[in-house]
Amino acid sequence: MKIGLMRKIKGTMLKSMHGMITCREFEEFVLSYLDGELPARQARIFEWHLRICRECREYLAAYRRTIELGEAVLGPAHEAVSEDVPEDLVRAVLDSREG
Ligand SMILES: [Zn+2]
Secondary structure, eight states: OHHHHHHHHHHHHHHHSSTTHHHHHHHHHHHHHHHSSOOHHHHHHEEEEEEHHHHHHHHHHHHHHHHHHHHHHHOOOOOOOHHHOOHHHHHHHHHHHHH
């Protein structure tokens, strides 16, 4: 089963449902969500997607691990930890997930 194709199909399905976001939009919201910057209404939509979409649950888990890893390497940050994670590290983890 091709994950990419499944995501594309699911994205189209979700888009046709009122108020739903696609997996792609989910990925764009991840950082804001983890920073607590997502407006309440969008956070609810985000969490709803999280409940019904296994791929995005795994994506979020991988993202959180990356942030924790970055924190372990760089030491605890005072705030906005995610911004201190090297972009290369984030990309490496996300790339390995696609493989
Ligand atoms: Zn998704």
